[in-house]
Amino acid sequence: MFDGKTIIVTGASGGIGVPLVNRLIDLGARVIAIDVNPRGAGILEAAISDASRLVYHCSGLEDEAACRAILGKEDHLYGLVHLAGIFVPDDMASGDVEAVYDPVMAANIRNVYALYATARQALLNESGARVVLVSSLAFRRGAPGHTAYSAAKGALVGMARSLARKEAPHVLVNVVAPGFIDTTMPQQIIANRGIDNVVGEVPMKRLGTADEVASVIQFLLGPDSAYITGQVINVDGGIVCN
Numbered sequence: 001m002f003d004g005k006t007i008i009v010t011g012a013s014g015g016i017g018v019p020l021v022n023r024l025i026d027l028g029a030r031v032i033a034i035d036v037n038p039r040g041a042g043i044l045e046a047a048i049s050d051a052s053r054l055v056y057h058c059s060g061l062e063d064e065a066a067c068r069a070i071l072g073k074e075d076h077l078y079g080l081v082h083l084a085g086i087f088v089p090d091d092m093a094s095g096d097v098e099a100v101y102d103p104v105m106a107a108n109i110r111n112v113y114a115l116y117a118t119a120r121q122a123l124l125n126e127s128g129a130r131v132v133l134v135s136s137l138a139f140r141r142g143a144p145g146h147t148a149y150s151a152a153k154g155a156l157v158g159m160a161r162s163l164a165r166k167e168a169p170h171v172l173v174n175v176v177a178p179g180f181i182d183t184t185m186p187q188q189i190i191a192n193r194g195i196d197n198v199v200g201e202v203p204m205k206r207l208g209t210a211d212e213v214a215s216v217i218q219f220l221l222g223p224d225s226a227y228i229t230g231q232v233i234n235v236d237g238g239i240v241c242n
């Protein structure tokens, strides 16, 4: 499905990133995997079938120079998936702007703004390129005590809709909004609230798996989603019913 295509994945060595990269490699893609985790290359290499089409960059994508250092030689890019993010609580208290808001914005939205700006021409050079930004249930209904995170996840949706309209028909831009997915990210929330309370509000009565999110991202990268752009797809077991 992705033979000869290069796809960037940020947050690639995280819970959802690993099964996604695994799928993309199995489907023939060359994957440029980016993550701040210095152990990320080893995590991915242990999980995928063919590491010859994996390029790993340990980077926090702090600015355009960091993005250029990764993408400088890439003149054709088919896809960009933005999974990188941090989920940090805040209290709207004195000091939270510097301690929480700034780093949350940097890790969830500012980085992909810089990355898209750097990757844009290479995406436009490819026919029917795809961008998938990963937002959250926290944007859909607001995560109490995670105001900055909820705001950042909403910002991703605004960014996607703006880009979808600007770049059509050359680049299709969509959003996936996961609910409670069984990775390390929501474990503190689950511990605080109790698994029965968390699962109790999910119509499907269970957490989602990381691969159930990866499969929807794969769909949005693939040929079967050729007339979809500017959309937000919830992968949340039915918590948000449109």
Ligand SMILES: NC(=O)c1ccc[n+]([C@@H]2O[C@H](COP(=O)([O-])OP(=O)(O)OC[C@H]3O[C@@H](n4cnc5c(N)ncnc54)[C@H](O)[C@@H]3O)[C@@H](O)[C@H]2O)c1
Pocket (backbone or CB within 6 Å): 010, 011, 012, 013, 014, 015, 016, 017, 034, 035, 036, 037, 059, 060, 061, 082, 083, 084, 085, 086, 087, 106, 107, 108, 111, 134, 135, 136, 137, 138, 177, 178, 179, 180, 181, 182, 183, 184, 185, 186
């Ligand atoms: N797991 C869930 O329940 C859930 C729910 C809603 C949304 N999401 C979103 O899905 C995405 C992936 O979540 P996950 O469950 O795989 O989480 P995760 O914590 O396992 O993975 C996130 C990855 O992003 C990396 N990262 C953090 N900041 C970075 C930066 N500045 N640059 C590059 N990499 C960076 C981390 O090192 C980590 O590997 C996140 O954007 C998250 O907000 C997850």
